[in-house]
Amino acid sequence: MKAGRFKQWAAGIAAMALPVLAFAQATDPKPWQLNMGQGVTAQSANAYSAHMFALWVCVIIGILVFGAMAVAMFKFRHSKGAVPDKDFTHSTKLEIIWTVVPVVLLVLMAFPATSKLIAMYDTRNAEMTVKITGFQWMWKYEYLGENVALTSRLDRKSDEIRQSKAVPTAADHAHYLLDVDNVLVLPTDTKIRFVITADDVIHAWWVPALGWKQDAIPGIVNEAWTEIQKPGIYRGQCAELCGKDHGFMPIVVKAVPKAEYQQWLAAEKAKNAPAPAPAPAAPAAPAPAAPTEAQPQGSSTPNTEATAAAAPQHAPVAG
Known part of the structure; x- marks a missing residue:
């Protein structure tokens, strides 16, 4: 029985110690990582700070609640002669306290979280x-x-x-x-x-x-x-x-x-980048003119060069 109770206490202490050990980890997740990483950007730093604020609020609430439970269980247990109050009535002060305190905490967390969320979507002035x-x-x-x-x-x-x-x-x-x-x-x-x-x-x-x-x-x-x-x-x-x-x-x-x-x-x-266009080829030299062929017989078109050669040459007439 005592061994079992010791194990329960050890597990409880270990659970309470986890937040204390949960410091920022490296950017990439690691095996057995206990906490989120801080990251390397403004958004990740904002998310980490909001997360840590909420975490410590929960740790404090947990210590208070479980501490009050421990005191009640051990100080007012039956073996010490404690007698339960059968005529217990709700305390108005306590009702107000445990209603107002959570509301205040939520408001305190909502303001920074909202401003950081708005900044996360502000894409103006991007380079x-x-x-x-x-x-x-x-x-x-x-x-x-x-x-x-x-x-x-x-x-x-x-x-x-x-x-x-x-x-x-x-x-x-x-x-x-x-x-x-x-x-x-x-x-x-x-x-x-x-x-x-x-x-x-x-x-x-x-x-x-x-x-x-x-x-x-x-x-x-x-x-x-x-x-x-x-x-x-x-x-x-x-x-x-x-x-x-x-x-x-x-x-x-x-x-x-x-x-x-x-x-x-x-x-x-x-x-x-597209491949450069090939340089334009140099213009080709004009082909030499083909030699003129002899006019075939029976053609109605006279051969100009042959006609010119056959024409008689006249000497110039003296004036």
């Missing part, structure tokens, strides 16, 4: 626009105004492991099912607007480190924006069940400094 189109089962990225586009799908190595039906390990592929053949390259410290749609069914473009996800719906164009503050590689996945290969539709974003991005963009433009 560049990327169009994202979801397909079964890949993504197409178009850098609008730059004549650069690419498709991004599951990398060949992950697909080979998947098709082999072998049990994958980290040694086989460090980023199994989370790598692509063509990554989305974006500049850091740049406000980037995304227009997101789909070609066939509903998809959802989601990279946790960016702090948001957005549905890609056929016939509808949704907007989002980001400003990545730290160079790196950030991974995500389609977050909407879109068919049998939904789990094989990863997203990889590579954030690089502005100068490196411009070099990459110039190289991509050079790939897509």
